[in-house]
Amino acid sequence: MLRFGTLAGGPLPGTGQRPYVGGMLNYERRCAEIINQTSLLVSSLDGADLSIQVPSIPDWTLNQLVRHVGHAHRWADLMIREKVREIPYDRNGAQQLASYVGEKASDVVPWLLEGASSLAEALSEVDPDEMIAVIGGHPGPRVWSWRMAHETVIHRWDVVNTLGVPFELDPEVTRDTLAEWTALALPYAFMRWPAETAPLLGPGRTVHLHATDVDAELVIDLTGSRPVVRKGHEKAAVALRGPVVELVLAVYRRRPVDGLEVFGDSELLDLFLDRVRF
Template structure:
């Protein structure tokens, strides 16, 4: 168990896109996606494909930052009436272009999103987990069973706790209302036995902190398989699906405030 390799993350992005595309035959893309309110499946697919192509472009063209003005990932409201026959090949082309650009090598001063975080590591991880979480969204909308490799989910938990949480704090003012009151939330991955399966979100200070393998008194404790924990933190699955003890209202408020 541990962080995925660079190649494994790129492979995950491609494989997860392929699994998504393979489920689209004869599917009505106008169906709503409950975990992405306001979007249809058509729009979700466009969002994911544009995300892959955005990072491919900024890497290939050697932009110093991940220039958001080049991204169309959140400009998908106008897409409707497309078919899987159109979007499937487009999705695969985009993720394969992304993989090719990433394998070409990325200097640390290219496509920077988080200062101090090497771009190759950040974007390989970000697109891997962006892809499988959105595959979950699509499968959930279609009523299909979903599974993800637990080591992939563990890598996503690492990203959420140690890299995404500060970004979420900067973007979600509501999260600030939970800080400075001594609250901590503890998450246990039940499908791992090692200490590294335990994570804590510390809200007691001025900024939220994700911590691994630290024993602290907490307000709420959550136990679930690692993939369920990740999907809960992403606001995809309700806490009721897991074993929760302690302040359940705090957990609900935190997940709502920290949705990414």
């Protein structure tokens, strides 16, 4: 899960830029998607062996991944219900997973559903613009509804991919997932790993993400001191084209770009996807 340690409460260090909190879905829809995506996730767990390794996150078993998602929900729930101003990172159990072994789906499914429902309820009971659990100067309810909805989307893919179950995602939700990645994960990577991402910046360095099945085109401009994202169709140093869900999986490093259309500087694209990690 993306951790916003140095994003909380201020701009990205060295950029003066605050993460944009936009996207395709409204606040109420994102709250609903926390429950919906969790329900879809658990529907694939019936009879599953939770001890198997997750290929996309090889350090975790399915057991640990499910607990990770549930603890992330509960951490966000705690912050919203207690209306904390500062984010309590020491109360986040989403990375402390070693003890979760030998559980069955029947042990974890009710717990996971309960946490998702509680978080959605907590978010619905506060003003979306209330300055609690603040991230990057933005109201926590808006950002955490966005982050937790798509945290669940991506980890649902991890689950179904592990089990060999088909993955389907509403196009509007997928567009919102892509927007969330560009608004939060992308600037986070440049802040968190400045030495690794620095080679991406330079004259003429632009990346175009072009969905072929929905209206979603983004240009990531790397020509300055920080990435800048624009909507629309522009000629870029490299373009990646394909169905929007495949673009999402590519930028989240869940799939290679093989099978998608790549035009232009493929080496820049490979470097970009390697360095901008979640």
